[in-house]
Amino acid sequence: MINIFDIAKTAGVSKTTVSRVINNQPGVREDTRKKVLETIEGMNYIPNQAARSLVSRKAGVIGVIYNEFNTSVYLELANLLEKYASGYSYNMVFCSSNDDFNAKARYVQYFTGGAADGVILFGSDTRDRELVQKIENINFPLVLIENHFNDLNINNIIIDNFSGAKRAVDYLINMGHEKIAHITGNLNHRAASDRMNGYIEALNSAGINYNKDYVVFTNAGDNSGAAGVEKLVSLKEPPTALFTFNDLQGYEAVQKAVELGVGVPQELSVVGFDNIYQVLRFIPSSMRLTSMKQPMEKIAEAAVKLIIDNINDKSTEPKVLTFETEIYQGTSCRPLVKRLQSDVG
Amino acid sequence: MINIFDIAKTAGVSKTTVSRVINNQPGVREDTRKKVLETIEGMNYIPNQAARSLVSRKAGVIGVIYNEFNTSVYLELANLLEKYASGYSYNMVFCSSNDDFNAKARYVQYFTGGAADGVILFGSDTRDRELVQKIENINFPLVLIENHFNDLNINNIIIDNFSGAKRAVDYLINMGHEKIAHITGNLNHRAASDRMNGYIEALNSAGINYNKDYVVFTNAGDNSGAAGVEKLVSLKEPPTALFTFNDLQGYEAVQKAVELGVGVPQELSVVGFDNIYQVLRFIPSSMRLTSMKQPMEKIAEAAVKLIIDNINDKSTEPKVLTFETEIYQGTSCRPLVKRLQSDVG
DNA sequence: CTGAAAGCGCTTACAG
DNA sequence: CTGAAAGCGCTTACAG
Numbered sequence: 001m002i003n004i005f006d007i008a009k010t011a012g013v014s015k016t017t018v019s020r021v022i023n024n025q026p027g028v029r030e031d032t033r034k035k036v037l038e039t040i041e042g043m044n045y046i047p048n049q050a051a052r053s054l055v056s057r058k059a060g061v062i063g064v065i066y067n068e069f070n071t072s073v074y075l076e077l078a079n080l081l082e083k084y085a086s087g088y089s090y091n092m093v094f095c096s097s098n099d100d101f102n103a104k105a106r107y108v109q110y111f112t113g114g115a116a117d118g119v120i121l122f123g124s125d126t127r128d129r130e131l132v133q134k135i136e137n138i139n140f141p142l143v144l145i146e147n148h149f150n151d152l153n154i155n156n157i158i159i160d161n162f163s164g165a166k167r168a169v170d171y172l173i174n175m176g177h178e179k180i181a182h183i184t185g186n187l188n189h190r191a192a193s194d195r196m197n198g199y200i201e202a203l204n205s206a207g208i209n210y211n212k213d214y215v216v217f218t219n220a221g222d223n224s225g226a227a228g229v230e231k232l233v234s235l236k237e238p239p240t241a242l243f244t245f246n247d248l249q250g251y252e253a254v255q256k257a258v259e260l261g262v263g264v265p266q267e268l269s270v271v272g273f274d275n276i277y278q279v280l281r282f283i284p285s286s287m288r289l290t291s292m293k294q295p296m297e298k299i300a301e302a303a304v305k306l307i308i309d310n311i312n313d314k315s316t317e318p319k320v321l322t323f324e325t326e327i328y329q330g331t332s333c334r335p336l337v338k339r340l341q342s343d344v345g
Numbered sequence: 346m347i348n349i350f351d352i353a354k355t356a357g358v359s360k361t362t363v364s365r366v367i368n369n370q371p372g373v374r375e376d377t378r379k380k381v382l383e384t385i386e387g388m389n390y391i392p393n394q395a396a397r398s399l400v401s402r403k404a405g406v407i408g409v410i411y412n413e414f415n416t417s418v419y420l421e422l423a424n425l426l427e428k429y430a431s432g433y434s435y436n437m438v439f440c441s442s443n444d445d446f447n448a449k450a451r452y453v454q455y456f457t458g459g460a461a462d463g464v465i466l467f468g469s470d471t472r473d474r475e476l477v478q479k480i481e482n483i484n485f486p487l488v489l490i491e492n493h494f495n496d497l498n499i500n501n502i503i504i505d506n507f508s509g510a511k512r513a514v515d516y517l518i519n520m521g522h523e524k525i526a527h528i529t530g531n532l533n534h535r536a537a538s539d540r541m542n543g544y545i546e547a548l549n550s551a552g553i554n555y556n557k558d559y560v561v562f563t564n565a566g567d568n569s570g571a572a573g574v575e576k577l578v579s580l581k582e583p584p585t586a587l588f589t590f591n592d593l594q595g596y597e598a599v600q601k602a603v604e605l606g607v608g609v610p611q612e613l614s615v616v617g618f619d620n621i622y623q624v625l626r627f628i629p630s631s632m633r634l635t636s637m638k639q640p641m642e643k644i645a646e647a648a649v650k651l652i653i654d655n656i657n658d659k660s661t662e663p664k665v666l667t668f669e670t671e672i673y674q675g676t677s678c679r680p681l682v683k684r685l686q687s688d689v690g
Numbered sequence: 691c692t693g694a695a696a697g698c699g700c701t702t703a704c705a706g
Numbered sequence: 707c708t709g710a711a712a713g714c715g716c717t718t719a720c721a722g
Contacts, residue, residue, distance in 0.1 A: 001402075003715055014693040019717060029691060044482045049458035050399035051715035055698045057346075059395070061455075069423045069439075071416045071624055078414045082441050086448055091455050094414075094439045096427045103431055110406075110436050113394035114699095115460070137389045279416055280625065348699055359709040364701060372707060396699035400714045459715095 002045050011039040022047050053114060061091045062307055063116035065107050067123045069096050073274050073294060074122065077145075080300030081120070088308055090117075101127050112140045118307040120145060124189060141310035143303050148190040155306050156320045157299055161191050161273075164292045164325035165198025166205075168243050168271045171290075171327055173206045176336035177241035177269060180208070183228035183253065185220035185245035192220065192245055195273060199243055214239050218249075225249030226256040233262050240268060240336055247272035250289045254332060269333035277330075288330035295323050347390050356384040367392050398459060406436045407652055408461035410452050412468045414441050418619050418639060419467065422490075425645030426465070433653055435462075446472050457485045463652040465490060469534060486655035488648050493535040500651050501665045502644055506536050506618075509637045509670035510543025511550075513588050513616045516635075516672055518551045521681035522586035522614060525553070528573035528598065530565035530590035537565065537590055540618060544588055559584050563594075570594030571601040578607050585613060585681055592617035595634045599677060614678035622675070633675035640668050 004022075008015045013036060020028050021036040028036075039045075053059040062085055069075070078094055085092040093116070097104035108131050111119045118141030121128060129149055135142045136154060143155040172180050182199045185192030196215075203210055216231055218224035225244055229252070232239055244250040250272025254264045262268050264287070275293035302321050310316055349367075353360045358381060365373050366381040373381075384390075398404045407430055414420070423439055430437040438461070442449035453476050456464045463486030466473065474494055480487045481499060488500040517525050527544045530537030541560075548555055561576055563569035570589055574597070577584055589595040595617025599609045607613050609632070620638035647666050655661055 001715095005715080015716080016693055016718090017691090020692090023717085027691060032691080044479070046454060046458045046483065048399065048715050049455060049460045050395045050397075050404070051698090052395075052458075052717075053698095054393065054395035054399055054700085054715080055717045057698075061460075063438075069414070069420055071420065075414055075416065075420070079441055079443055082443050082448070086443070086445075091452065092440065093408075094441075095437065096424055096439075098424055098427050098431070100431075103427070107436065109391060110394060113391045113397075115394045115406075134389070138391065346699095349701095350699080360700080361702090361709055362707090365708090368701085374707060377707080393699050396714090397701075398714095399699080399716085400701045402714075 001048075002043055003048065004045075007036065007039050007043060007045050010043065011036045058311075059115055059117050060089070061093055061116040062118050062120060062304070063107070063111035064092060064094045064120045064122060065104060065111075066094060066096045067099050067104075067125060069094075071276075071279060073276055073279055073296065074146075076279055076296050077122070077300055080296055081304060084301050084304035088304065090304075090308070104128070105131060108135065112138060117141065117311045118143070120303055120307055121147065124148060124191065139314055141307055141314065143307045143310070145299065145303055146191070154318045155310060156318070157303055157306070158320065158322050159191075159294055159299075160322050160324050161194035162198040162201070164273065165195035165243065166202045167198075167325070167327060168273065168292050169199050169202035170206075172241040172243065172269060172271060172333065173202060173208070175241075175269065175333060178208050178336075179211075179214065179237065179239040180241045180243060181214040181216070181232050181239035183216045183225060183232075183242065183244045183249050184218055187217070195245055218245075220245055220249065223252065225252030229253040229256045229268075230260065233257060233260055233268075238262075238268075241333070242268060242270045244270065244272050247274045247276040247289055247291050250291065250332070251287075254287055254289065265332050265334040269336075271327075271333060273325075275328045277328075287332060290330040290333045291328050292325040293328045294325055299323055346393075347388055348393065349390075352381065352384050352388060352390050355388065356381045403656075404460055404462050405434070406438055406461040407463050407465060407649070408452070408456035409437060409439045409465045409467060410449060410456075411439060411441045412444050412449075412470060414439075416621075416624060418621055418624055418641065419491075421624055421641050422467070422645055425641055426649060429646050429649035433649065435649075435653070449473070450476060453480065457483065462486060462656045463488070465648055465652055466492065469493060469536065484659055486652055486659065488652045488655070490644065490648055491536070498663050500655060500663045502648055502651070503665065503667050504536075504639055504644075505667050505669050506539035507543040507546070509618065510540035510588070511547045512543075512670070512672060513618065513637050514544050514547030515551075517586040517588065517614060517616060517678065518547065518553070520586075520614065520678060523553050523681075524556075524559065524582065524584040525586040525588060526559040526561070526577050526584035528561045528570060528577075528587065528589045528594050529563055532562070540590055563590075565590050565594065568597065570597030574598040574601045574613075575605065578602060578605055578613070583607075583613075586678070587613060587615045589615065589617050592619045592621040592634055592636050595636065595677070596632075599632055599634065610677050610679040614681075616672075616678060618670075620673045622673075632677060635675040635678045636673050637670040638673045639670050644668055 004015050004018050008018045021033050082092040095107045120143045122145045124147050145157045184196050187193045216228040250270050254270055257264050257268050272289045272291040275291040349360050349363050353363045366378050427437040440452045465488045467490045469492050490502045529541050532538045561573040595615055602609050602613050617634045617636040620636040
């Protein structure tokens with residue numbers, strides 16, 4: 001393997017000069033620089049990353065840990081993170097723990113051992129607490145995205161699920177709906193309980209009574225949206241609108257409702273959460289679910305800024321940034337008023 | 346930052362002994378090992394990755410470069426690569442070039458500079474040639490997946506698009522179809538021309554004449570499937586079956602055909618390529634496209650094995666491994682024979 | 691503008 | 707079973 005000394009010898013200069021050229025530092029005569037660059041090019045020299053970061057004490061890398069690479073709104077986030085990091089001349093590298101705690105611990109050790117200058121931990125997993133604490137113990141730059149260790153006082157970027165859910169249900173209420181159902185996620189997860197509470201708050205604010213028949217508790221697993229809507233439409237007084245914990249349940253609910261002869265949006269308006277369609281936009285579909293959309297660009301920008309600030313000054317106070325969702329109006333909702341009028345008329 | 350010397354001093358042993366413990370090497374008395382481990386734990390010590398790889402000349406890392414993280418069948422591949430690498434005690438780290446050549450060059454430099462022991466370059470991009478050659482010049486372990494620099498003699502894992510396409514069209518022929526159309530991809534790309542040639546070969550083998558009206562040339566862009574099928578169904582003698590370059594076109598074609606009053610599969614059978622549904626399986630849909638499926642597990646396993654073999658022995662001859670696709674039978678095809686019989690009856 | 695020397699934090703022979 | 711010493715390939719003061 002060819003190293004900086006080989007280049008120095010061939011170019012007839014010192015290692016120091018080669019180093020200056022590699023790092024684009026000033027104080028090298030133009031012809032010297034040129035000669036060195038030619039030698040580097042000619043000998044296919046690539047500076048050793050390990051040696052560089054060992055001595056400079058920085059890797060120029062931000063590490064991102066995912067639980068899994070899957071088709072979700074957070075896949076888009078990866079590309080955006082890279083884009084913003086690139087603007088700060090940082091490399092952004094990703095890994096997937098494949099939902100294996102040991103693998104995640106391995107990647108944390110890898111990054112915190114100096115392979116990265118900071119770590120972004122993405123996604124919610126209560127088992128992460130121990131790892132998060134380890135990272136904090138060594139005062140290693142860290143940003144969480146969508147995680148909830150509120151007691152830990154760390155950089156965290158979160159989505160305002162409560163307000164988003166309230167806004168979703170307000171949207172339905174403003175369309176004249178009062179019989180509004182909710183299919184929950186796993187209420188042990190913060191996102192699910194927040195969305196559930198937003199649903200309740202919207203009803204309360206509008207003076208609509210909470211009807212326990214209209215709330216279907218699920219763990220957000222496969223088929224939970226379909227099973228949920230099946231229960232709801234079989235009620236004596238079925239709801240005219242439905243807010244689901246996420247889009248998967250929303251799409252499932254739409255499909256199942258139609259199968260059962262309940263038209264969407266004619267007889268049932270549906271609002272989901274996440275607007276996953278932005279990831280799936282290439283899949284043609286006649287139905288576009290109305291949903292709450294997360295501001296991915298802003299999230300990526302903030303995450304990168306936060307981690308870099310933390311890298312540059314390790315004594316900064318941790319920040320918690322909250323982002324609001326906005327409604328995407330698809331084709332799965334319609335005002336209730338008009339139907340009542342035409343029924344009367 | 347606390348280092349191996351701090352641990353050695355506190356534990357009352359030498360750095361060498363600490364190193365042995367860190368690396369699980371034999372030749373350390375059990376109580377010594379225990380004492381060292383406790384010291385490491387108590388002082389939150391994490392070995393410096395840069396120093397380790399500088400001296401050991403290995404990173405324990407395989408780098409994977411994507412053009413972009415997006416919702417495709419190759420997203421699943423990422424998780425599988427991690428899984429297999431993990432089995433060999435390698436970390437698998439990923440990066441996205443965001444389709445920016447400079448960014449890709451930066452990541453190549455990063456990995457080949459010692460941040461990784463080998464690189465897997467994923468996806469087809471003719472601009473990659475220069476980078477591939479650079480990596481080859483320094484004899485750095487490299488595996489391409491689905492790329493086609495046939496002249497370069499490098500490790501490559503490819504899908505047999507020709508045979509796959511032939512098999513797809515054979516499937517339609519065996520159902521009694523003869524009027525079989527094809528919507529192409531961008532024929533400048535190897536995958537597209539191979540699939541096109543497989544289509545032709547299937548027709549030839551069955552003694553069916555090539556009908557140029559049945560072939561719609563596209564660049565596989567948005568709406569190419571919809572536009573293609575629109576042309577086809579307006580022919581005097583419209584085809585009874587369609588093979589599309591990929592699933593996106595397939596799904597588009599199905600939807601557009603139905604919109605135009607052409608039932609799928611009643612009046613038109615459609616076969617796609619890639620079986621992207623395995624990535625999208627959570628999206629409920631009443632239609633499941635029949636498609637050619639790539640053996641992702643085998644591809645991931647082979648890629649990891651190939652790169653590790655190359656890391657362990659840099660003088661091995663490059664291998665080109667070809668994988669066959671298999672048909673996934675969805676609900677978008679049906680035999681022509683039955684319809685003819687019922688038409689007659 | 692250029693270079694000699696020290697040192698980053700480890701692992702690896704080597705010696706005992 | 708344990709440790710002293712050399713050295714991996716760089717960058718960073720420092721000196722000139």
